[in-house]
Amino acid sequence: MREYEIMLILPAEADESVVSTAMDRITKVISASGGEVSNIDRWGRRRFAYELKHLTEGYYVVAKFTAQPETQAELDRVLNLADEVIRFKVLVLPEKRANSRQNRRDQKEA
Numbered sequence: 360m361r362e363y364e365i366m367l368i369l370p371a372e373a374d375e376s377v378v379s380t381a382m383d384r385i386t387k388v389i390s391a392s393g394g395e396v397s398n399i400d401r402w403g404r405r406r407f408a409y410e411l412k413h414l415t416e417g418y419y420v421v422a423k424f425t426a427q428p429e430t431q432a433e434l435d436r437v438l439n440l441a442d443e444v445i446r447f448k449v450l451v452l453p454e455k456r457a458n459s460r461q462n463r464r465d466q467k468e469a
Contacts, residue, residue: 360394360425361451365434368446371404371416377443378420384441385422388434394426417445423452 367381378401386396402419411417426434431449438447 361428362423362425363431364421364423364450364452366448366450367420367422367438367444368411368417369420369443370445371414371418373418373443378418381420381441381443382422384437385424385434388437389424389426389430392427392430392433394424394430396422396424398423411445414445 365385367385369377369381382396382399389396400421402421404416405419406416407414434449438444
């Protein structure tokens with residue numbers, strides 16, 4: 360399993376139901392392959408540096424998850440088909456960074 364981070368840009372007028380729908384899609388795909396979503400961070404409404412699809416603002420959501428590498432292809436397919444997602448980007452967190460985060464979590468719990 361690898362640790363990933365995904366950023367979604369949803370329409371600026373997105374309410375809780377739109378955000379929940381997008382996150383449910385992601386969670387279903389990840390859970391189906393044995394992974395899990397560990398953290399969902401709602402950044403809220405932000406102004407774009409440039410127009411995207413004739414829009415100047417969007418609602419940002421960042422989630423961290425662990426999954427098998429094959430899961431990313433299915434996640435890309437599902438999010439490309441999702442009407443509520445304007446843009447998304449999946450990042451593979453470096454092993455060193457992922458391990459240091461886990462070590463910090465372990466130290467806090469101890």
